[in-house]
Amino acid sequence: MNTTVAQLTARALLGGRRALLLLVMSAVLLALAVLLRLSVGVDHQVTADFLGAVALGALIPLFGLIVGTGVIGPEIDDGSVVYVLSKPISRPTIILSKLVVAVAATVLFAAVPTFVAGLIMSGTEAGLAVGFGAAALVASVAYSAVFVLLAVVTRHAVVYGLAYALIWEGLVGGYVPGARTLSIQQWSLSLAETIVERDLVSSDVRLAVAGVLLAVVIVGATWYAGQRLRVLSLAGEE
Amino acid sequence: MSQQQPAGVIHDIGYRGYDGPRLGRGAVARALYVHSLRGAFGLGRSARAKVLPMLLLGVMCLPAFIIAVIANATSSVLTELPLPYSRYAVVAQGILTIFLAAQAPQAVSRDLRFKTVPLYFSRPLERSDYVLAKFAGLSTAMFLLLAAPLLIMYIGALLAEFPAGRETTDVALALVGAVAFAIVFAGVGLVIASLTARRGFGVAAIITVFALSFAAISSLQGIIRYVEDDATLAGWLGLFSPITLVDGFQTWVLDASSSAVAPPPGSAGGVGYVLVTFGVIGACWALLNLRYRKVSS
Amino acid sequence: MxxxxxxxxxxxxxxxxxxxxxxxxxxxxxxxxxxxxxxxxxxxxxxxxxxxxxxxxxxxxxxxxxxxxxxxxxxxxxxxxxxxxxxxxxxxxxxxxxxxxxxxxxxxxxxxxxxxxxxxxxxxxxxxxxxxxxxxxxxxxxxxxxxxxxxxxxxxxxxxxxxxxxxxxxxxxxxxxxxxxxxxxxxxxxxxxxxxxxxxxxxxxxxxxxxxxxxxxxxxxTRTSQFVAVEVTAEPDTVAGQLKAAGLDVVRDGHLMVVPLEDESVYDIVRDTVAQVGVGLIRLEQRRHHIAEVFGERGSQ
CATH class of the missing domain: 3.40.50.300 (P-loop containing nucleotide triphosphate hydrolases)
Structure with missing residues (x-):
């Protein structure tokens, strides 16, 4: 991992409108948590449903998308990635450095607020905050890796990533039971299920299976992204 | 010819002036409108640009097709469509949002990114004409995206010999609702897209605003309504996300069946929804005009 | 108009x-x-x-x-x-x-x-x-x-x-x-x-x-002035002297010699003189004003 690349990526990612959007999203999550705590009081099922649907179901994937594509997409788009590619740094190292930044940003802006939201809504009871925080953490890493890969493979990473998140995980996952085994959301939910007590969370995937699949996806996506960066071509549009 | 002279040398064919008609602002704006509408579906551009919009159109129509087939296959048992026309927009909002997120930047961010805008404004096209053409073009595209599946369902219903009068009224009302969805979506999408020249970021920002607001608001509405048993507050919350806003609008104004967790609370709520809907459209128009007033290079 | x-x-x-x-x-x-x-x-x-x-x-x-x-x-x-x-x-x-x-x-x-x-x-x-x-x-x-x-x-x-x-x-x-x-x-x-x-x-x-x-x-x-600029490879002083002897007014401008252009014969005189002295002739052209001089004028205003 190369610290200079990481620093430059971090500065580019967190300057300007992108960082603003991320902050607003985290703030919205926390504001909603506060609102619910004030209006509903402490109801663990509500917490589990809210965090499952809004945090794991919408916020984390969107975050992973914005951050994962944001660490390398704009550079490829305007061609300034040549500056990094022509340095004596191996392509996998470049990917890894950028991934570290993506994971750090997602953890900071999404996983930690999820944990805090859990604390706000249910305190430390029932392992909800810890459970969903851990699930958010794992999902963040997985989504970041997948979307960094997508950004290297195609210029339209954001749209295809959305198609995956919305159509696959939302629509198909809802109607085709088998598909749920292949959903990052379900894998992280199974982790939450294990940590959270009292049957508040249910997932269709067993923890062992989820763990293996998560590891495969994270490692595989990172490795493949490094390979694809080797043969990246910059000419023309579309 | 090209062997005798080096490439790039001007041929002396003789210049012909142009004496033909020069169409005014209206015709130019209309041409830009058609250009934007076609561009939203990838027509007039490279083959790869057509893939995504056409794919989304297909995915959008597929459930409608299935519904029409089911209606015909089970017409002995069913007396109406399994899914009411007016609920289709909310059910298929994922596709709508992706289409908007992909094509709104296509409409405006490209011109900003490549700095083509001064070329437009140094022609007999006013800035508000440009905004109107782009807004109308994208709204029409979104409307077509919604109208196609509705028409498929309507044809299926007629073939299944459901009461023609009732079906026609329902589909007509749903189409009016589709207009509202189209304009609100296009407006919000264009405002967000016009704020950035980077297409990728525009896409992500649009998706975030629509998907996150819907997820957050529905979840909140669900909790407030069923846990707190406060349907009124839940109803008011629906103003804060574009999808639930227009759904509420069509529920109250067109008597559509609601897909939201909580419909507009009473008459006050209904009027509120109508005002906010028109307010949002007006605000988008104003913001877009403001944004393009500042472009000078 | x-x-x-x-x-x-x-x-x-x-x-x-x-x-x-x-x-x-x-x-x-x-x-x-x-x-x-x-x-x-x-x-x-x-x-x-x-x-x-x-x-x-x-x-x-x-x-x-x-x-x-x-x-x-x-x-x-x-x-x-x-x-x-x-x-x-x-x-x-x-x-x-x-x-x-x-x-x-x-x-x-x-x-x-x-x-x-x-x-x-x-x-x-x-x-x-x-x-x-x-x-x-x-x-x-x-x-x-x-x-x-x-x-x-x-x-x-x-x-x-x-x-x-x-x-x-x-x-x-x-x-x-x-x-x-x-x-x-x-x-x-x-x-x-x-x-x-x-x-x-x-x-x-x-x-x-x-x-x-x-x-x-x-x-x-950029109207042409009625002057000719001459530049030689070596011995400018000798050449200048010879030109003066031939009846031309010579004004030195750095390494250039500027000669008034009264008629076409000036070109021939310059060419013959230089050949006689035995040096090379680099430049023999009419002096033209250049737009750059305008910026020089601004300095003097």
Whole structure:
């Protein structure tokens, strides 16, 4: 991992409108948590449903998308990635450095607020905050890796990533039971299920299976992204 | 010819002036409108640009097709469509949002990114004409995206010999609702897209605003309504996300069946929804005009 | 009738004054607008097109006021911006057709004129490929084509030779000259390169820091003086002495010798003298004024 690349990526990612959007999203999550705590009081099922649907179901994937594509997409788009590619740094190292930044940003802006939201809504009871925080953490890493890969493979990473998140995980996952085994959301939910007590969370995937699949996806996506960066071509549009 | 002279040398064919008609602002704006509408579906551009919009159109129509087939296959048992026309927009909002997120930047961010805008404004096209053409073009595209599946369902219903009068009224009302969805979506999408020249970021920002607001608001509405048993507050919350806003609008104004967790609370709520809907459209128009007033290079 | 007229035109930004009470009159022809980077050339063009608003003063194009008759002016004007302004994923033909329609041409006329105009600027088979893959020279031609396609009365070209290699530059300058002489369209060209504007303009306007330095016809600027400059490889003093002996007034100007040109025989005398002395003759040319001298004059004002 190369610290200079990481620093430059971090500065580019967190300057300007992108960082603003991320902050607003985290703030919205926390504001909603506060609102619910004030209006509903402490109801663990509500917490589990809210965090499952809004945090794991919408916020984390969107975050992973914005951050994962944001660490390398704009550079490829305007061609300034040549500056990094022509340095004596191996392509996998470049990917890894950028991934570290993506994971750090997602953890900071999404996983930690999820944990805090859990604390706000249910305190430390029932392992909800810890459970969903851990699930958010794992999902963040997985989504970041997948979307960094997508950004290297195609210029339209954001749209295809959305198609995956919305159509696959939302629509198909809802109607085709088998598909749920292949959903990052379900894998992280199974982790939450294990940590959270009292049957508040249910997932269709067993923890062992989820763990293996998560590891495969994270490692595989990172490795493949490094390979694809080797043969990246910059000419023309579309 | 090209062997005798080096490439790039001007041929002396003789210049012909142009004496033909020069169409005014209206015709130019209309041409830009058609250009934007076609561009939203990838027509007039490279083959790869057509893939995504056409794919989304297909995915959008597929459930409608299935519904029409089911209606015909089970017409002995069913007396109406399994899914009411007016609920289709909310059910298929994922596709709508992706289409908007992909094509709104296509409409405006490209011109900003490549700095083509001064070329437009140094022609007999006013800035508000440009905004109107782009807004109308994208709204029409979104409307077509919604109208196609509705028409498929309507044809299926007629073939299944459901009461023609009732079906026609329902589909007509749903189409009016589709207009509202189209304009609100296009407006919000264009405002967000016009704020950035980077297409990728525009896409992500649009998706975030629509998907996150819907997820957050529905979840909140669900909790407030069923846990707190406060349907009124839940109803008011629906103003804060574009999808639930227009759904509420069509529920109250067109008597559509609601897909939201909580419909507009009473008459006050209904009027509120109508005002906010028109307010949002007006605000988008104003913001877009403001944004393009500042472009000078 | 002047095609461009400004009166006390001023444009102030918070930090800098881009145009300072500029008053010019431009007749039909090729007009060169010269100035260093940041002198206000692009600002003037933007104000004339209505893309930007002046702080004070008046401007008229083709007899129409820029602030009140903007749309009418824009029907008859073509603009070639300095910066990159072409989308990368459409072909030149598609782009210029679209721009022609945006200028008010009906669809068929747009297609016809696009084909003609692209031929005139020198784009052949390339016109069907996406613009993203073009070289700089080809891109400049596309920019020029979209400015000409609707047969305007006047075109404003902002630094059209930017980024071109010497051959490309010559081609572009020749094309610009033909736009007036063959197509009959008045041209306003900006550049910070003085030499090229000398070659093709009928009239030159020089501005510096938003102020008008000089505005006159090119022939006035660069009229030949009645002097001949001589430069030799060695022994200039000997040569000068010999020339004086032959009856010519010699004035030394650095390594040059300047001799008044009374008649054609002066050339022969110089050639024979130099050959007699036995040194090489590097230069024997008529002295011409150069636009650069105008900037020198400013220093002395």
């Amino acid at each position: 002047p095609v461009i007229q400004t009166e006390e035109l001023t444009k102030r930004f918070p930090a800098v004054t881009a145009l300072d009470r500029l008053t010019i009159d431009v007749e039909p022809g090729v007009v060169g607008l010269v100035g260093a980077n940041g002198a206000g050339k692009s600002t003037l063009i933007k104000i004339l097109l209505g893309l930007s608003e002046a702080t004070s003063g008046q401007a008229r194009m083709l007899g129409l006021d820029v602030t009140t008759d903007g749309p009418k002016i824009r029907e008859r004007v073509g603009y070639m911006p300095e910066h990159d302004c072409l989308p990368g994923d459409v072909s030149a033909t598609e782009f210029v057709v679209h721009m022609a329609r945006m200028s008010g041409l009906p669809a068929d006329a747009a297609r016809e004129r696009t084909a003609d105009t692209l031929r005139h600027v020198g784009l052949y088979e390339e016109r069907y490929r996406p613009i993203g893959g073009y070289s700089t020279g080809m891109k400049q031609r596309v920019k020029l084509a979209q400015a000409l396609v609707h047969d305007p009365e006047i075109v404003l070209l902002d630094e059209p030779t930017n980024g071109l290699d010497p051959v490309g530059r010559d081609d572009m300058l020749a094309l610009i000259r033909r736009i007036y002489t063959d197509f009959g369209i008045t041209v306003l060209v900006t550049s910070h390169l003085l030499g090229e504007l000398e070659r093709i303009s009928d009239h030159v306007v020089v501005i510096d820091a938003g102020r008008l330095l000089r505005s006159s016809s090119t022939s006035e600027f």
